[in-house]
Amino acid sequence: MSDTVALNVNVFLRNIVQMGGSMLFMLTLCWRLSLVPFIVVPIILVASKIFGVYYDFLAEKTQEAVAHSNDVAEEVLSTMRTVRSFACEEIEGDRFYDKLTDTLNITKKKAFAYVGYLWVSELFQTVINVAVLWYGGHLVLSGKLNKDLLVAFLLYQMQLADNIRQLGEVWTGLMQSVGAARKVCEYIDRKPDLNMTGHYIPEKVTGKIEFRNVCFSYPTRKQNPILRNLSFTVEPGEVVALVGPSGSGKSSCIALLEHFYEPSDGQILIDGVPIEQYEHHFIHNTISLVGQEPVLFARSVEENVSYGVETCTKADVIEASKLANAHSFIENTRDQYDTNVGEKGSQMSGGQKQRIAIARSLVRKPAILLLDEATSALDTESEHLVQEAIYKNLKGRSVILIAHRLSTVEKANKIILINKGVVEQMGTHEELLKQEGMYKTLVQRQMIGNAGDSPAVLDAARPKRSSATAPYIHRGGPGSGALSISPPHSMAQSLLATSFTQSTTSMQSK
Numbered sequence: 209m210s211d212t213v214a215l216n217v218n219v220f221l222r223n224i225v226q227m228g229g230s231m232l233f234m235l236t237l238c239w240r241l242s243l244v245p246f247i248v249v250p251i252i253l254v255a256s257k258i259f260g261v262y263y264d265f266l267a268e269k270t271q272e273a274v275a276h277s278n279d280v281a282e283e284v285l286s287t288m289r290t291v292r293s294f295a296c297e298e299i300e301g302d303r304f305y306d307k308l309t310d311t312l313n314i315t316k317k318k319a320f321a322y323v324g325y326l327w328v329s330e331l332f333q334t335v336i337n338v339a340v341l342w343y344g345g346h347l348v349l350s351g352k353l354n355k356d357l358l359v360a361f362l363l364y365q366m367q368l369a370d371n372i373r374q375l376g377e378v379w380t381g382l383m384q385s386v387g388a389a390r391k392v393c394e395y396i397d398r399k400p401d402l403n404m405t406g407h408y409i410p411e412k413v414t415g416k417i418e419f420r421n422v423c424f425s426y427p428t429r430k431q432n433p434i435l436r437n438l439s440f441t442v443e444p445g446e447v448v449a450l451v452g453p454s455g456s457g458k459s460s461c462i463a464l465l466e467h468f469y470e471p472s473d474g475q476i477l478i479d480g481v482p483i484e485q486y487e488h489h490f491i492h493n494t495i496s497l498v499g500q501e502p503v504l505f506a507r508s509v510e511e512n513v514s515y516g517v518e519t520c521t522k523a524d525v526i527e528a529s530k531l532a533n534a535h536s537f538i539e540n541t542r543d544q545y546d547t548n549v550g551e552k553g554s555q556m557s558g559g560q561k562q563r564i565a566i567a568r569s570l571v572r573k574p575a576i577l578l579l580d581e582a583t584s585a586l587d588t589e590s591e592h593l594v595q596e597a598i599y600k601n602l603k604g605r606s607v608i609l610i611a612h613r614l615s616t617v618e619k620a621n622k623i624i625l626i627n628k629g630v631v632e633q634m635g636t637h638e639e640l641l642k643q644e645g646m647y648k649t650l651v652q653r654q655m656i657g658n659a660g661d662s663p664a665v666l667d668a669a670r671p672k673r674s675s676a677t678a679p680y681i682h683r684g685g686p687g688s689g690a691l692s693i694s695p696p697h698s699m700a701q702s703l704l705a706t707s708f709t710q711s712t713t714s715m716q717s718k
Protein backbone atom coordinates (compact mmCIF):
# COMPACT_ATOMS: atom_id res chain seq x y z
CA MET A 209 0.00 0.00 0.00
CA SER A 210 2.76 2.46 1.01
CA ASP A 211 4.80 1.63 -2.14
CA THR A 212 1.76 2.00 -4.41
CA VAL A 213 0.71 5.30 -2.86
CA ALA A 214 4.26 6.73 -2.98
CA LEU A 215 4.68 5.79 -6.67
CA ASN A 216 1.14 6.58 -7.81
CA VAL A 217 0.81 9.95 -6.12
CA ASN A 218 3.98 11.03 -7.93
CA VAL A 219 2.68 9.84 -11.34
CA PHE A 220 -0.82 11.20 -10.62
CA LEU A 221 0.39 14.73 -9.81
CA ARG A 222 2.74 14.83 -12.84
CA ASN A 223 -0.02 13.79 -15.21
CA ILE A 224 -2.58 16.19 -13.72
CA VAL A 225 -0.15 19.10 -14.28
CA GLN A 226 0.67 17.95 -17.84
CA MET A 227 -3.04 17.47 -18.58
CA GLY A 228 -3.87 20.97 -17.31
CA GLY A 229 -1.03 22.45 -19.42
CA SER A 230 -2.08 20.57 -22.58
CA MET A 231 -5.71 21.64 -22.19
CA LEU A 232 -4.71 25.26 -21.64
CA PHE A 233 -2.57 25.31 -24.81
CA MET A 234 -5.30 23.53 -26.78
CA LEU A 235 -7.82 26.15 -25.63
CA THR A 236 -5.53 29.00 -26.69
CA LEU A 237 -4.81 27.36 -30.07
CA CYS A 238 -8.48 26.81 -30.98
CA TRP A 239 -11.30 26.88 -28.41
CA ARG A 240 -13.84 25.40 -30.89
CA LEU A 241 -11.69 22.33 -31.60
CA SER A 242 -10.93 21.96 -27.85
CA LEU A 243 -14.62 21.31 -27.21
CA VAL A 244 -14.33 17.89 -28.90
CA PRO A 245 -11.87 16.28 -26.40
CA PHE A 246 -13.37 18.29 -23.52
CA ILE A 247 -16.78 16.64 -24.17
CA VAL A 248 -15.32 13.10 -24.39
CA VAL A 249 -12.86 13.34 -21.45
CA PRO A 250 -15.65 13.49 -18.77
CA ILE A 251 -17.14 10.33 -20.34
CA ILE A 252 -13.77 8.59 -19.88
CA LEU A 253 -13.61 9.82 -16.27
CA VAL A 254 -17.11 8.45 -15.52
CA ALA A 255 -16.10 5.09 -17.08
CA SER A 256 -12.93 5.14 -14.91
CA LYS A 257 -15.00 5.78 -11.80
CA ILE A 258 -17.37 2.86 -12.51
CA PHE A 259 -14.44 0.57 -13.27
CA GLY A 260 -12.61 1.75 -10.12
CA VAL A 261 -15.54 0.79 -7.85
CA TYR A 262 -15.75 -2.67 -9.43
CA TYR A 263 -11.96 -3.14 -9.27
CA ASP A 264 -11.93 -2.12 -5.61
CA PHE A 265 -14.65 -4.71 -4.92
CA LEU A 266 -12.67 -7.42 -6.74
CA ALA A 267 -9.44 -6.48 -4.94
CA GLU A 268 -11.20 -6.97 -1.59
CA LYS A 269 -12.60 -10.32 -2.76
CA THR A 270 -9.08 -11.37 -3.84
CA GLN A 271 -7.74 -10.57 -0.38
CA GLU A 272 -10.51 -12.65 1.21
CA ALA A 273 -9.88 -15.57 -1.14
CA VAL A 274 -6.11 -15.47 -0.46
CA ALA A 275 -6.81 -15.30 3.29
CA HIS A 276 -9.10 -18.35 3.07
CA SER A 277 -6.52 -20.40 1.19
CA ASN A 278 -3.82 -19.33 3.67
CA ASP A 279 -6.12 -20.37 6.53
CA VAL A 280 -6.43 -23.85 5.05
CA ALA A 281 -2.66 -24.15 4.50
CA GLU A 282 -1.88 -22.91 8.00
CA GLU A 283 -4.47 -25.16 9.65
CA VAL A 284 -3.24 -28.25 7.80
CA LEU A 285 0.45 -27.54 8.38
CA SER A 286 -0.08 -26.96 12.09
CA THR A 287 -2.13 -30.17 12.43
CA MET A 288 -0.05 -32.30 10.07
CA ARG A 289 0.09 -35.30 12.43
CA THR A 290 -3.70 -35.42 12.75
CA VAL A 291 -4.11 -35.08 8.99
CA ARG A 292 -1.61 -37.89 8.35
CA SER A 293 -3.00 -40.13 11.06
CA PHE A 294 -6.42 -39.99 9.36
CA ALA A 295 -4.79 -40.31 5.90
CA CYS A 296 -6.52 -37.08 4.80
CA GLU A 297 -3.59 -35.59 2.88
CA GLU A 298 -5.43 -35.73 -0.45
CA ILE A 299 -8.68 -34.40 0.96
CA GLU A 300 -6.85 -31.45 2.52
CA GLY A 301 -4.85 -30.98 -0.69
CA ASP A 302 -8.13 -30.80 -2.65
CA ARG A 303 -9.56 -28.33 -0.14
CA PHE A 304 -6.50 -26.09 -0.62
CA TYR A 305 -6.77 -26.49 -4.40
CA ASP A 306 -10.46 -25.39 -4.28
CA LYS A 307 -9.54 -22.28 -2.32
CA LEU A 308 -6.72 -21.49 -4.77
CA THR A 309 -9.18 -21.97 -7.65
CA ASP A 310 -11.51 -19.40 -6.02
CA THR A 311 -8.58 -16.96 -5.92
CA LEU A 312 -7.73 -17.70 -9.54
CA ASN A 313 -11.35 -17.10 -10.64
CA ILE A 314 -11.47 -13.71 -8.97
CA THR A 315 -8.08 -12.80 -10.45
CA LYS A 316 -9.42 -13.76 -13.90
CA LYS A 317 -12.43 -11.48 -13.37
CA LYS A 318 -10.02 -8.71 -12.42
CA ALA A 319 -7.98 -9.27 -15.57
CA PHE A 320 -11.10 -9.21 -17.79
CA ALA A 321 -12.36 -6.04 -16.06
CA TYR A 322 -9.00 -4.37 -16.69
CA VAL A 323 -8.97 -5.42 -20.35
CA GLY A 324 -12.53 -4.08 -20.70
CA TYR A 325 -11.53 -0.78 -19.14
CA LEU A 326 -8.44 -0.44 -21.37
CA TRP A 327 -10.55 -1.31 -24.40
CA VAL A 328 -13.20 1.33 -23.54
CA SER A 329 -10.68 4.09 -22.81
CA GLU A 330 -8.62 3.33 -25.98
CA LEU A 331 -11.84 3.34 -28.00
CA PHE A 332 -12.80 6.75 -26.65
CA GLN A 333 -9.34 8.11 -27.37
CA THR A 334 -9.58 6.86 -30.93
CA VAL A 335 -13.01 8.49 -31.16
CA ILE A 336 -11.46 11.77 -29.95
CA ASN A 337 -8.61 11.52 -32.52
CA VAL A 338 -11.01 10.82 -35.38
CA ALA A 339 -13.39 13.59 -34.24
CA VAL A 340 -10.52 16.12 -33.87
CA LEU A 341 -9.10 15.22 -37.31
CA TRP A 342 -12.54 15.43 -38.91
CA TYR A 343 -13.60 18.70 -37.23
CA GLY A 344 -10.06 20.21 -37.43
CA GLY A 345 -9.92 19.42 -41.18
CA HIS A 346 -13.31 21.02 -41.59
CA LEU A 347 -12.10 24.18 -39.75
CA VAL A 348 -8.90 24.33 -41.87
CA LEU A 349 -10.91 23.94 -45.10
CA SER A 350 -13.34 26.63 -44.02
CA GLY A 351 -10.37 28.95 -43.17
CA LYS A 352 -11.19 29.19 -39.46
CA LEU A 353 -7.97 27.44 -38.39
CA ASN A 354 -4.36 27.57 -39.63
CA LYS A 355 -3.07 24.13 -40.75
CA ASP A 356 0.15 24.57 -38.69
CA LEU A 357 -1.96 25.16 -35.58
CA LEU A 358 -3.91 21.96 -36.32
CA VAL A 359 -0.63 19.98 -36.24
CA ALA A 360 0.35 21.67 -32.93
CA PHE A 361 -3.15 20.97 -31.61
CA LEU A 362 -2.82 17.28 -32.55
CA LEU A 363 0.52 17.03 -30.70
CA TYR A 364 -1.06 18.43 -27.51
CA GLN A 365 -4.00 16.11 -28.10
CA MET A 366 -1.60 13.11 -28.14
CA GLN A 367 0.00 14.34 -24.91
CA LEU A 368 -3.48 14.60 -23.34
CA ALA A 369 -4.33 11.03 -24.44
CA ASP A 370 -1.09 9.78 -22.92
CA ASN A 371 -1.88 11.55 -19.63
CA ILE A 372 -5.38 10.04 -19.55
CA ARG A 373 -3.95 6.56 -20.11
CA GLN A 374 -1.41 6.96 -17.29
CA LEU A 375 -4.08 8.35 -14.95
CA GLY A 376 -6.15 5.21 -15.69
CA GLU A 377 -3.23 3.01 -14.63
CA VAL A 378 -2.70 5.06 -11.47
CA TRP A 379 -6.40 4.78 -10.67
CA THR A 380 -6.26 0.99 -11.09
CA GLY A 381 -3.23 0.71 -8.78
CA LEU A 382 -4.86 2.91 -6.15
CA MET A 383 -8.13 0.98 -6.23
CA GLN A 384 -6.19 -2.27 -5.88
CA SER A 385 -4.39 -0.94 -2.79
CA VAL A 386 -7.58 0.53 -1.28
CA GLY A 387 -9.40 -2.80 -1.69
CA ALA A 388 -6.48 -4.73 -0.19
CA ALA A 389 -5.99 -2.32 2.69
CA ARG A 390 -9.66 -2.03 3.65
CA LYS A 391 -9.66 -5.24 5.73
CA VAL A 392 -6.39 -4.28 7.42
CA CYS A 393 -7.80 -0.83 8.26
CA GLU A 394 -11.01 -2.47 9.56
CA TYR A 395 -8.94 -4.56 11.97
CA ILE A 396 -6.82 -1.57 13.00
CA ASP A 397 -9.93 0.52 13.72
CA ARG A 398 -11.80 -2.30 15.48
CA LYS A 399 -12.80 -1.49 19.03
CA PRO A 400 -12.67 -4.48 21.42
CA ASP A 401 -16.00 -5.47 22.97
CA LEU A 402 -14.23 -6.02 26.27
CA ASN A 403 -13.95 -3.18 28.70
CA MET A 404 -10.17 -2.70 29.06
CA THR A 405 -10.26 0.77 30.54
CA GLY A 406 -9.65 -0.26 34.17
CA HIS A 407 -6.90 1.63 36.00
CA TYR A 408 -7.07 0.19 39.49
CA ILE A 409 -3.67 -0.98 40.81
CA PRO A 410 -3.75 -1.87 44.51
CA GLU A 411 -0.56 -2.20 46.54
CA LYS A 412 -1.38 -5.77 47.53
CA VAL A 413 -3.86 -8.40 46.42
CA THR A 414 -4.91 -10.91 49.09
CA GLY A 415 -6.50 -13.22 46.48
CA LYS A 416 -10.16 -13.30 47.54
CA ILE A 417 -12.25 -14.32 44.53
CA GLU A 418 -16.02 -13.90 44.36
CA PHE A 419 -18.41 -15.04 41.68
CA ARG A 420 -21.68 -13.17 42.38
CA ASN A 421 -24.75 -14.45 40.50
CA VAL A 422 -22.75 -14.79 37.31
CA CYS A 423 -24.66 -15.53 34.11
CA PHE A 424 -22.68 -16.11 30.94
CA SER A 425 -23.02 -17.25 27.37
CA TYR A 426 -20.35 -17.15 24.64
CA PRO A 427 -20.72 -14.25 22.13
CA THR A 428 -20.97 -16.74 19.24
CA ARG A 429 -23.81 -18.68 20.96
CA LYS A 430 -25.70 -16.05 22.90
CA GLN A 431 -28.85 -18.17 23.12
CA ASN A 432 -26.94 -20.98 24.87
CA PRO A 433 -26.45 -20.10 28.59
CA ILE A 434 -23.27 -21.66 30.00
CA LEU A 435 -23.30 -20.28 33.57
CA ARG A 436 -26.59 -19.55 35.32
CA ASN A 437 -26.62 -17.47 38.50
CA LEU A 438 -23.36 -19.04 39.58
CA SER A 439 -22.02 -17.88 42.95
CA PHE A 440 -19.05 -19.00 45.02
CA THR A 441 -16.21 -17.49 47.02
CA VAL A 442 -12.56 -18.43 47.28
CA GLU A 443 -10.98 -17.06 50.44
CA PRO A 444 -7.36 -15.82 50.33
CA GLY A 445 -4.93 -18.73 50.44
CA GLU A 446 -7.60 -21.35 49.74
CA VAL A 447 -7.16 -24.14 47.22
CA VAL A 448 -10.50 -24.69 45.51
CA ALA A 449 -11.24 -27.48 43.04
CA LEU A 450 -13.91 -27.14 40.39
CA VAL A 451 -15.34 -30.49 39.38
CA GLY A 452 -18.29 -31.56 37.30
CA PRO A 453 -19.26 -33.22 34.06
CA SER A 454 -17.56 -32.29 30.83
CA GLY A 455 -19.11 -29.17 29.35
CA SER A 456 -20.60 -28.03 32.68
CA GLY A 457 -18.77 -24.68 32.54
CA LYS A 458 -15.63 -25.13 34.66
CA SER A 459 -13.17 -23.77 32.07
CA SER A 460 -15.62 -20.96 31.29
CA CYS A 461 -15.29 -19.79 34.94
CA ILE A 462 -11.51 -19.66 34.42
CA ALA A 463 -11.93 -17.76 31.14
CA LEU A 464 -14.11 -15.18 32.93
CA LEU A 465 -11.56 -14.83 35.73
CA GLU A 466 -8.87 -14.22 33.13
CA HIS A 467 -11.18 -11.49 31.73
CA PHE A 468 -11.21 -13.09 28.28
CA TYR A 469 -14.99 -12.52 28.34
CA GLU A 470 -17.42 -10.53 30.43
CA PRO A 471 -20.44 -12.02 32.19
CA SER A 472 -23.84 -11.13 30.72
CA ASP A 473 -25.07 -10.62 34.29
CA GLY A 474 -23.59 -10.67 37.78
CA GLN A 475 -20.08 -9.77 38.87
CA ILE A 476 -16.65 -11.29 39.39
CA LEU A 477 -14.69 -9.60 42.14
CA ILE A 478 -11.08 -9.84 43.27
CA ASP A 479 -10.63 -8.50 46.81
CA GLY A 480 -14.10 -6.98 46.51
CA VAL A 481 -13.29 -4.99 43.34
CA PRO A 482 -14.94 -5.90 40.00
CA ILE A 483 -12.34 -7.50 37.76
CA GLU A 484 -12.86 -5.03 34.89
CA GLN A 485 -11.76 -2.14 37.13
CA TYR A 486 -8.22 -3.56 37.45
CA GLU A 487 -5.49 -2.42 35.07
CA HIS A 488 -5.02 -4.99 32.29
CA HIS A 489 -1.29 -5.77 32.87
CA PHE A 490 -1.67 -5.75 36.61
CA ILE A 491 -4.51 -8.29 36.66
CA HIS A 492 -2.65 -10.65 34.33
CA ASN A 493 0.46 -10.49 36.52
CA THR A 494 -1.71 -11.13 39.57
CA ILE A 495 -3.66 -14.05 38.09
CA SER A 496 -1.60 -16.72 36.40
CA LEU A 497 -3.14 -19.45 34.28
CA VAL A 498 -1.88 -22.85 33.21
CA GLY A 499 -4.36 -24.01 30.61
CA GLN A 500 -5.49 -27.39 29.30
CA GLU A 501 -3.16 -27.25 26.32
CA PRO A 502 -0.34 -24.88 27.26
CA VAL A 503 1.28 -23.17 24.30
CA LEU A 504 5.02 -22.67 24.32
CA PHE A 505 6.91 -20.36 22.00
CA ALA A 506 9.65 -21.47 19.62
CA ARG A 507 12.36 -20.16 21.93
CA SER A 508 14.63 -21.54 24.63
CA VAL A 509 13.27 -23.08 27.82
CA GLU A 510 14.63 -20.12 29.78
CA GLU A 511 12.88 -17.59 27.53
CA ASN A 512 9.64 -19.55 27.81
CA VAL A 513 9.75 -19.68 31.59
CA SER A 514 10.66 -16.00 31.97
CA TYR A 515 8.09 -14.97 29.34
CA GLY A 516 6.76 -11.46 30.04
CA VAL A 517 8.71 -10.96 33.29
CA GLU A 518 11.37 -8.37 32.52
CA THR A 519 13.08 -8.59 35.90
CA CYS A 520 13.36 -12.39 35.84
CA THR A 521 16.86 -13.78 36.51
CA LYS A 522 18.26 -17.19 35.61
CA ALA A 523 18.08 -18.12 39.31
CA ASP A 524 14.33 -17.30 39.32
CA VAL A 525 13.85 -19.50 36.23
CA ILE A 526 15.67 -22.42 37.86
CA GLU A 527 13.75 -22.00 41.11
CA ALA A 528 10.38 -21.99 39.32
CA SER A 529 11.45 -24.99 37.23
CA LYS A 530 12.39 -26.91 40.36
CA LEU A 531 8.97 -26.14 41.87
CA ALA A 532 7.30 -27.37 38.71
CA ASN A 533 9.39 -30.56 38.77
CA ALA A 534 10.88 -29.54 35.43
CA HIS A 535 14.48 -28.85 36.48
CA SER A 536 15.75 -32.45 36.28
CA PHE A 537 14.50 -33.13 32.75
CA ILE A 538 15.72 -29.72 31.55
CA GLU A 539 19.16 -30.48 33.03
CA ASN A 540 19.21 -33.77 31.11
CA THR A 541 18.80 -32.08 27.72
CA ARG A 542 21.95 -31.19 25.78
CA ASP A 543 21.53 -27.42 25.88
CA GLN A 544 19.71 -27.42 29.21
CA TYR A 545 17.92 -24.08 29.72
CA ASP A 546 19.00 -22.97 26.22
CA THR A 547 17.14 -25.90 24.59
CA ASN A 548 14.77 -24.68 21.90
CA VAL A 549 11.32 -26.14 22.57
CA GLY A 550 10.28 -25.98 18.89
CA GLU A 551 7.20 -24.43 17.34
CA LYS A 552 4.40 -24.43 19.94
CA GLY A 553 6.63 -26.67 22.05
CA SER A 554 6.53 -29.47 19.46
CA GLN A 555 9.95 -30.80 20.55
CA MET A 556 8.72 -31.47 24.08
CA SER A 557 6.45 -34.21 25.43
CA GLY A 558 2.97 -33.31 26.76
CA GLY A 559 4.13 -33.65 30.37
CA GLN A 560 7.31 -31.62 29.76
CA LYS A 561 5.27 -28.86 28.14
CA GLN A 562 2.92 -28.76 31.09
CA ARG A 563 5.81 -28.53 33.56
CA ILE A 564 7.45 -25.67 31.65
CA ALA A 565 4.06 -23.92 31.54
CA ILE A 566 3.64 -24.39 35.30
CA ALA A 567 7.15 -22.96 35.84
CA ARG A 568 6.18 -20.00 33.61
CA SER A 569 3.23 -19.32 35.90
CA LEU A 570 5.10 -19.84 39.15
CA VAL A 571 7.96 -17.51 38.19
CA ARG A 572 5.49 -14.60 38.40
CA LYS A 573 4.68 -15.44 42.01
CA PRO A 574 1.00 -14.82 41.32
CA ALA A 575 -1.55 -14.00 44.03
CA ILE A 576 -4.01 -16.26 42.23
CA LEU A 577 -3.06 -19.40 40.33
CA LEU A 578 -5.51 -21.06 37.94
CA LEU A 579 -4.75 -24.64 36.95
CA ASP A 580 -7.10 -25.93 34.27
CA GLU A 581 -6.19 -29.60 34.00
CA ALA A 582 -2.62 -28.38 34.19
CA THR A 583 -1.16 -31.70 35.34
CA SER A 584 -3.31 -34.04 33.26
CA ALA A 585 -0.40 -35.18 31.06
CA LEU A 586 1.88 -36.00 33.98
CA ASP A 587 2.33 -39.46 35.41
CA THR A 588 0.96 -39.91 38.92
CA GLU A 589 4.35 -39.55 40.61
CA SER A 590 5.27 -36.33 38.73
CA GLU A 591 1.81 -34.93 39.36
CA HIS A 592 2.15 -35.66 43.05
CA LEU A 593 5.53 -33.90 43.22
CA VAL A 594 4.27 -30.86 41.30
CA GLN A 595 1.21 -30.61 43.51
CA GLU A 596 3.25 -30.92 46.69
CA ALA A 597 5.42 -28.09 45.47
CA ILE A 598 2.44 -25.96 44.55
CA TYR A 599 0.65 -26.57 47.85
CA LYS A 600 3.83 -25.95 49.85
CA ASN A 601 5.12 -22.91 48.00
CA LEU A 602 1.93 -21.12 47.20
CA LYS A 603 0.91 -20.77 50.82
CA GLY A 604 -1.10 -17.57 51.21
CA ARG A 605 -2.00 -17.56 47.51
CA SER A 606 -5.37 -18.64 46.14
CA VAL A 607 -5.50 -21.57 43.75
CA ILE A 608 -8.43 -22.67 41.60
CA LEU A 609 -7.84 -26.00 39.97
CA ILE A 610 -9.79 -28.13 37.59
CA ALA A 611 -8.67 -31.74 37.57
CA HIS A 612 -10.04 -35.04 36.49
CA ARG A 613 -8.06 -37.13 38.96
CA LEU A 614 -9.67 -37.64 42.32
CA SER A 615 -6.25 -37.64 43.98
CA THR A 616 -5.75 -34.04 42.84
CA VAL A 617 -9.18 -32.82 43.85
CA GLU A 618 -9.53 -34.30 47.29
CA LYS A 619 -6.70 -32.29 48.87
CA ALA A 620 -8.46 -29.00 48.11
CA ASN A 621 -9.81 -26.85 50.95
CA LYS A 622 -13.11 -26.67 49.11
CA ILE A 623 -14.60 -28.63 46.23
CA ILE A 624 -17.25 -27.00 44.08
CA LEU A 625 -19.31 -29.29 41.89
CA ILE A 626 -20.67 -27.46 38.87
CA ASN A 627 -23.38 -29.08 36.80
CA LYS A 628 -25.05 -27.43 33.79
CA GLY A 629 -23.68 -24.02 34.80
CA VAL A 630 -24.90 -23.99 38.42
CA VAL A 631 -23.17 -24.88 41.69
CA GLU A 632 -24.71 -28.20 42.70
CA GLN A 633 -22.53 -29.11 45.70
CA MET A 634 -19.87 -27.38 47.74
CA GLY A 635 -17.69 -28.54 50.63
CA THR A 636 -14.60 -30.53 51.52
CA HIS A 637 -14.00 -34.02 50.17
CA GLU A 638 -15.18 -35.56 53.46
CA GLU A 639 -18.28 -33.34 53.68
CA LEU A 640 -19.30 -34.12 50.13
CA LEU A 641 -18.79 -37.84 50.65
CA LYS A 642 -21.29 -37.70 53.52
CA GLN A 643 -23.93 -36.12 51.25
CA GLU A 644 -26.02 -38.09 48.79
CA GLY A 645 -25.20 -36.42 45.47
CA MET A 646 -23.25 -36.46 42.30
CA TYR A 647 -19.86 -36.11 44.03
CA LYS A 648 -20.32 -39.26 46.11
CA THR A 649 -21.51 -41.13 43.04
CA LEU A 650 -18.42 -40.02 41.16
CA VAL A 651 -16.07 -41.10 43.92
CA GLN A 652 -17.82 -44.46 44.23
CA ARG A 653 -17.57 -44.91 40.51
CA GLN A 654 -13.83 -44.24 40.49
CA MET A 655 -13.10 -46.38 43.48
CA ILE A 656 -15.20 -49.27 42.26
CA GLY A 657 -13.28 -49.06 39.05
CA ASN A 658 -10.08 -49.41 41.08
CA ALA A 659 -11.10 -52.13 43.43
CA GLY A 660 -12.40 -54.87 41.25
CA ASP A 661 -15.90 -53.44 40.93
CA SER A 662 -16.64 -54.10 44.59
CA PRO A 663 -18.91 -51.42 46.18
CA ALA A 664 -17.75 -52.56 49.59
CA VAL A 665 -14.35 -51.06 48.87
CA LEU A 666 -15.71 -47.54 49.19
CA ASP A 667 -16.77 -48.04 52.78
CA ALA A 668 -13.57 -49.85 53.59
CA ALA A 669 -11.52 -47.06 52.07
CA ARG A 670 -13.34 -44.10 53.60
CA PRO A 671 -11.47 -43.83 56.91
CA LYS A 672 -8.11 -44.35 55.16
CA ARG A 673 -7.95 -41.11 53.31
CA SER A 674 -4.58 -41.70 51.74
CA SER A 675 -5.59 -44.92 50.08
CA ALA A 676 -8.84 -43.34 48.91
CA THR A 677 -7.07 -40.42 47.36
CA ALA A 678 -4.30 -42.28 45.62
CA PRO A 679 -6.07 -45.52 44.98
CA TYR A 680 -3.43 -47.26 42.95
CA ILE A 681 -0.17 -45.89 44.28
CA HIS A 682 0.93 -45.79 47.91
CA ARG A 683 3.81 -43.58 48.89
CA GLY A 684 6.20 -44.48 51.61
CA GLY A 685 5.98 -40.97 53.06
CA PRO A 686 6.69 -37.48 51.75
CA GLY A 687 9.95 -37.31 49.95
CA SER A 688 10.75 -40.98 50.41
CA GLY A 689 9.97 -41.73 46.80
CA ALA A 690 9.06 -45.34 47.70
CA LEU A 691 6.10 -46.56 45.71
CA SER A 692 4.15 -49.75 45.76
CA ILE A 693 1.32 -50.80 43.52
CA SER A 694 -1.73 -52.11 45.32
CA PRO A 695 -3.02 -55.51 44.37
CA PRO A 696 -5.44 -56.46 42.77
CA HIS A 697 -5.52 -53.46 40.40
CA SER A 698 -5.54 -54.26 36.75
CA MET A 699 -4.09 -51.81 34.20
CA ALA A 700 -7.54 -51.32 32.68
CA GLN A 701 -9.02 -50.44 36.04
CA SER A 702 -6.29 -47.93 36.74
CA LEU A 703 -6.79 -46.31 33.40
CA LEU A 704 -10.52 -46.07 34.01
CA ALA A 705 -9.94 -44.46 37.35
CA THR A 706 -7.75 -41.67 36.07
CA SER A 707 -10.60 -39.76 34.46
CA PHE A 708 -12.90 -38.07 36.92
CA THR A 709 -14.92 -36.27 34.27
CA GLN A 710 -15.23 -39.29 32.03
CA SER A 711 -16.83 -41.15 34.87
CA THR A 712 -19.13 -38.23 35.50
CA THR A 713 -20.25 -38.12 31.95
CA SER A 714 -20.96 -41.77 31.82
CA MET A 715 -22.88 -41.54 35.09
CA GLN A 716 -24.95 -38.74 33.70
CA SER A 717 -25.80 -40.51 30.56
CA LYS A 718 -27.31 -43.35 32.54
Ligand SMILES: Nc1ncnc2c1ncn2[C@@H]1O[C@H](COP(=O)(O)OP(=O)(O)OP(=O)(O)O)[C@@H](O)[C@H]1O
Nearest residue numbers: 426428429434453454455456457458459460461709
Ligand atom coordinates in the same frame (compact mmCIF):
# COMPACT_ATOMS: atom_id res chain seq x y z
N1 LIG B 1 -15.25 -20.39 22.70
C1 LIG B 1 -16.46 -20.97 22.82
N2 LIG B 1 -17.49 -20.56 22.06
C2 LIG B 1 -18.71 -21.13 22.20
N3 LIG B 1 -19.00 -22.11 23.09
C3 LIG B 1 -18.01 -22.57 23.86
C4 LIG B 1 -16.68 -22.03 23.77
N4 LIG B 1 -15.90 -22.68 24.67
C5 LIG B 1 -16.70 -23.57 25.28
N5 LIG B 1 -17.96 -23.51 24.81
C6 LIG B 1 -19.11 -24.30 25.27
O1 LIG B 1 -19.35 -23.97 26.63
C7 LIG B 1 -19.72 -25.12 27.36
C8 LIG B 1 -18.87 -25.22 28.63
O2 LIG B 1 -17.53 -25.43 28.23
P1 LIG B 1 -16.35 -25.51 29.29
O3 LIG B 1 -15.07 -25.62 28.53
O4 LIG B 1 -16.46 -24.40 30.26
O5 LIG B 1 -16.69 -26.89 30.02
P2 LIG B 1 -15.83 -27.71 31.07
O6 LIG B 1 -16.72 -27.98 32.23
O7 LIG B 1 -14.55 -27.03 31.36
O8 LIG B 1 -15.58 -29.04 30.24
P3 LIG B 1 -14.28 -30.01 30.22
O9 LIG B 1 -14.20 -30.64 31.58
O10 LIG B 1 -14.61 -31.00 29.17
O11 LIG B 1 -13.08 -29.18 29.89
C9 LIG B 1 -19.59 -26.32 26.43
O12 LIG B 1 -20.88 -26.70 26.04
C10 LIG B 1 -18.81 -25.78 25.23
O13 LIG B 1 -19.27 -26.35 24.05
